[in-house]
Amino acid sequence: MTALKPLGRAILFALIGFAIGATFSGVLVELAGRGDELRDLTISFGRFHIGTLPMNEPMIAGGYVFALLGWLFGIGVWGGWAREWFGASVKSFDQHGWKRYFGFSTDHKVIGVQYTVVMMVIFLLAGSLAMLMRLELSDSESNLLSSTDYNTVMGLHGIMMVAVAVAGLMGGLANYVIPLMIGADDVAFPRLNALSFWIVPPVAVLLLLTPFVSGFDTGWTAYPPLSAQGSTGNLLFLMAFASFGLSSILGGLNFIATIITMRAPGMIWSRMPIFVWSVFAASLISLTATQFVAYALLMVIFERVFGMHFFDGTIGGDAILFEHVFWFYSHPAVYVMILPAFGIELEILSHFARKPVFAYKWVVRAFFSIVGLSFLVWAHHLFTSGMSANLHGPFMILTELISIPTGVVFLAAIGTIWRGRLWLKTPMLFAMGVIANFLVGGLTGLYLADVVTDLNFQDTYFIVAHFHYTIVGGEIFAMMAAIYYWYPKITGRMYNEKLGRVHFIGMMVMYNVTFIPMFIVGANGMNRRVATYPEEFENLNLFITASALLLGLAFLPFVYKMVNSWIRGQRAGNNPWGARTLEWQTTSPPPEENFETTLVVFEDPYGYGDPDAKHFEFLPETGQGHAAQPVGGDD
Amino acid sequence: MINRDTVTVAVIWIIATVAIEIGFSYTDIFPAAASEEAVIVDDAFDFLTYIAIPVFTFVLVALGYSLIRFRGKPSADGGAPEDGPPVRIHHKWVWFWMVVSSALVITVIIHPGLTGLNEVEEAAAQEVDLVVEVTGVQWAWSFTYPDQNITGNELVLPLDSHVQFDITAVDVLHSFWIPAFRTKIDAVPGLTTEIHANITELGDYDDDVNFRVQCAELCGRDHAIMRSEVRVVERHEFNEWVLAQQN
Numbered sequence: 001m002t003a004l005k006p007l008g009r010a011i012l013f014a015l016i017g018f019a020i021g022a023t024f025s026g027v028l029v030e031l032a033g034r035g036d037e038l039r040d041l042t043i044s045f046g047r048f049h050i051g052t053l054p055m056n057e058p059m060i061a062g063g064y065v066f067a068l069l070g071w072l073f074g075i076g077v078w079g080g081w082a083r084e085w086f087g088a089s090v091k092s093f094d095q096h097g098w099k100r101y102f103g104f105s106t107d108h109k110v111i112g113v114q115y116t117v118v119m120m121v122i123f124l125l126a127g128s129l130a131m132l133m134r135l136e137l138s139d140s141e142s143n144l145l146s147s148t149d150y151n152t153v154m155g156l157h158g159i160m161m162v163a164v165a166v167a168g169l170m171g172g173l174a175n176y177v178i179p180l181m182i183g184a185d186d187v188a189f190p191r192l193n194a195l196s197f198w199i200v201p202p203v204a205v206l207l208l209l210t211p212f213v214s215g216f217d218t219g220w221t222a223y224p225p226l227s228a229q230g231s232t233g234n235l236l237f238l239m240a241f242a243s244f245g246l247s248s249i250l251g252g253l254n255f256i257a258t259i260i261t262m263r264a265p266g267m268i269w270s271r272m273p274i275f276v277w278s279v280f281a282a283s284l285i286s287l288t289a290t291q292f293v294a295y296a297l298l299m300v301i302f303e304r305v306f307g308m309h310f311f312d313g314t315i316g317g318d319a320i321l322f323e324h325v326f327w328f329y330s331h332p333a334v335y336v337m338i339l340p341a342f343g344i345e346l347e348i349l350s351h352f353a354r355k356p357v358f359a360y361k362w363v364v365r366a367f368f369s370i371v372g373l374s375f376l377v378w379a380h381h382l383f384t385s386g387m388s389a390n391l392h393g394p395f396m397i398l399t400e401l402i403s404i405p406t407g408v409v410f411l412a413a414i415g416t417i418w419r420g421r422l423w424l425k426t427p428m429l430f431a432m433g434v435i436a437n438f439l440v441g442g443l444t445g446l447y448l449a450d451v452v453t454d455l456n457f458q459d460t461y462f463i464v465a466h467f468h469y470t471i472v473g474g475e476i477f478a479m480m481a482a483i484y485y486w487y488p489k490i491t492g493r494m495y496n497e498k499l500g501r502v503h504f505i506g507m508m509v510m511y512n513v514t515f516i517p518m519f520i521v522g523a524n525g526m527n528r529r530v531a532t533y534p535e536e537f538e539n540l541n542l543f544i545t546a547s548a549l550l551l552g553l554a555f556l557p558f559v560y561k562m563v564n565s566w567i568r569g570q571r572a573g574n575n576p577w578g579a580r581t582l583e584w585q586t587t588s589p590p591p592e593e594n595f596e597t598t599l600v601v602f603e604d605p606y607g608y609g610d611p612d613a614k615h616f617e618f619l620p621e622t623g624q625g626h627a628a629q630p631v632g633g634d635d
Numbered sequence: 636m637i638n639r640d641t642v643t644v645a646v647i648w649i650i651a652t653v654a655i656e657i658g659f660s661y662t663d664i665f666p667a668a669a670s671e672e673a674v675i676v677d678d679a680f681d682f683l684t685y686i687a688i689p690v691f692t693f694v695l696v697a698l699g700y701s702l703i704r705f706r707g708k709p710s711a712d713g714g715a716p717e718d719g720p721p722v723r724i725h726h727k728w729v730w731f732w733m734v735v736s737s738a739l740v741i742t743v744i745i746h747p748g749l750t751g752l753n754e755v756e757e758a759a760a761q762e763v764d765l766v767v768e769v770t771g772v773q774w775a776w777s778f779t780y781p782d783q784n785i786t787g788n789e790l791v792l793p794l795d796s797h798v799q800f801d802i803t804a805v806d807v808l809h810s811f812w813i814p815a816f817r818t819k820i821d822a823v824p825g826l827t828t829e830i831h832a833n834i835t836e837l838g839d840y841d842d843d844v845n846f847r848v849q850c851a852e853l854c855g856r857d858h859a860i861m862r863s864e865v866r867v868v869e870r871h872e873f874n875e876w877v878l879a880q881q882n
């Protein structure tokens with residue numbers, strides 16, 4: 001039970017924090033004379049009424065802030081970190097064996113596994129919610145969920161999948177492998193890394209509590225005035241989203257600092273693996289754009305808690321303002337999702353085609369062009385919002401320009417596998433799947449960048465199909481590729497190749513069979529975010545539901561084998577793929593300090609077919625460190 | 636640069652592209668287009684698809700060909716195949732790709748991008764025959780004909796007329812969408828937005844569900860059923876309907 005002690009302490013501190021914060025806010029509300037006008041809280045679940053609590057939204061908001069602090073201090077921020085701010089000595093919370101995963105570990109490999117596992121659990125949960133939605137949509141009438149419950153399920157599916165897409169590859173797998181790939185012993189700020197992970201559990205708890213306080217009707221986009229008016233579930237959702245933003249900012253900051261300062265001697269920029277570049281580019285976005293969505297959400301929270309009116313058009317506010325600020329983050333955010341996916345795709349294509357990444361420097365340029373342009377395209381989400389029509393042309397042009405650098409990634413992918421020696425292991429299959437799926441996602445984006453076609457498609461199932469093609473077909477497929485690729489490194493054991501292929505084929509086929517008809521039903525005139533719809537669309541929807549359930553089944557071999565192989569799989573060896581990047585040059589799993597001795601890098605890791613190629617060399621034990629004391633680098 | 640593999644891919648690509656382009660020209664996934672605006676939108680869709688198909692087939696053919704043709708043989712102990720050729724870049728291909736992809740992007744920016752915007756503007760600039768004021772409220776639409784002095788929940792429109800909709804909302808965001816007209820704009824509290832339809836076809840909801848005003852912006856519990864039937868009728872029928880309403 002000692003392993004769970006930090007968790008128990010964190011929960012206790014969180015509860016105490018909540019009591020303090022709620023009481024404090026409650027007193028303030030009374031002093032402000034607003035105690036009577038705020039309603040009590042009704043607790044229910046679906047049709048079941050559970051009871052009411054004498055608690056208003058300011059008390060919940062204040063309680064949450066203190067509960068979050070209590071949770072973080074309890075889990076180890078105090079004992080392992082904050083004590084030294086007051087001149088006291090800190091304790092190490094690092095434990096050994098499986099116990100590490102339940103506490104405030106600062107090892108990036110432990111945090112990477114914590115993130116990945118938590119995100120996979122959220123992924124499967126959100127996937128189950130999708131199944132629930134598809135069951136509801138199997139016929140045109142309401143059959144399973146009430147309209148409100150459907151909206152809550154839909155919003156939860158949305159935000160949980162967005163969280164997985166943002167943090168699954170970045171927080172999870174990139175956290176594990178980036179320091180290894182650049183030859184570092186950890187990230188630049190290990191404790192900040194732990195903090196960024198431990199913000200996630202309270203976010204998950206808040207989201208899972210929303211159905212008990214009448215849910216939220218707004219979907220993950222939380223547009224006011226609706227989000228400022230609806231049930232208390234909205235408040236929990238807004239606070240969860242804003243907290244998650246904090247975690248994302250800290251993660252981005254850490255990657256940037258790590259990649260700049262922690263590279264091994266000789267690992268100059270042009271020698272970095274392409275995945276490192278993609279994570280660096282994506283981190284620039286999560287560090288600098290996330291604040292905007294946090295502001296927007298905070299302003300809605302202020303509307304609810306303090307009775308302010310930023311977005312209420314009837315008394316001088318502006319609802320469209322929220323949409324601008326929201327998408328100023330949320331469009332770049334899709335590049336936080338897809339850039340690492342491009343990186344991992346090209347990384348795997350190179351190692352499994354036994355050829356260098358084609359046009360490496362062009363790809364890097366493309367990544368940074370995408371970062372730059374990603375900040376200038378947000379208003380294509382607003383073509384039908386009622387914003388000034390003068391903005392339509394410029395945002396259409398800027399959005400269409402982004403397909404040029406994106407095209408470079410396709411060129412690099414095809415150029416890399418062209419005349420290679422393809423080794424069709426599961427990671428390779430998924431990486432090739434990314435090319436095919438993202439192709440559909442990218443090309444259908446054309447109709448949404450074009451203003452006149454978007455006037456029709458906005459808020460229809462065409463959009464639903466499009467963004468699932470980019471985020472699931474692109475990023476989630478890349479995440480699966482990454483999981484299979486690094487599984488032997490992380491666990492030290494091999495996954496089951498046969499079940500891996502079954503998973504890929506099932507997912508690839510059923511994914512396309514599920515989402516292609518959504519383009520058609522959208523073009524036919526079905527709008528999105530609805531539990532009921534005109535009977536005319538029933539046949540296609542029934543077909544989509546049946547396919548979606550089979551798509552859900554395709555994940556069973558994945559879940560079963562991932563757990564099973566971790567315990568029983570064959571030993572994988574250090575480098576089962578014969579890959580040249582640094583993470584494969586140490587043991588599987590790597591020792592706590594990642595590499596036994598220091599190393600020096602001579603050229604990029606893609607020297608396939610060149611007998612003289614030499615990416616790195618281990619140095620005899622000298623006690624010399626990493627890039628902080630570069631020996632071979634020029635920067 | 637030109638060898639058996641590139642030639643084979645080029646041939647398969649041309650055949651696949653032609654076949655799919657022809658197939659697409661016989662396909663129509665859209666419901667009836669009942670306004671000039673709808674024709675503009677559908678034409679833009681078709682043009683974009685004709686442009687997108689060769690790109691689609693090129694990437695898929697190159698990918699599929701590589702998948703079949705360039706398989707490596709795993710080493711004797713089941714490890715990685717031997718290395719492929721150490722090709723890092725082919726400058727001519729890269730520049731060729733950059734020029735072609737930029738040309739395609741510039742094409743779609745000009746047409747149907749800017750030309751489409753212009754067409755929609757021109758359609759809206761024609762003389763307006765009828766103004767309808769639309770108000771969205773959770774969860775219903777109401778329609779006011781200011782010149783006819785009618786207010787109700789029914790949207791009846793005369794054929795061959797240019798209708799201007801002035802749209803607003805009372806409580807939260809809604810979105811005014813008539814799929815048969817292919818146009819959509821949000822209803823925003825505190826703001827009046829405007830949208831136009833030059834109506835060219837008769838129709839009503841009972842025959843085609845796309846003759847409906849559908850709320851397209853999530854607006855809470857009953858968002859899905861926030862819709863009104865639309866009826867496009869002959870001019871004289873419309874006049875009769877107006878008279879009947881006024882009495």
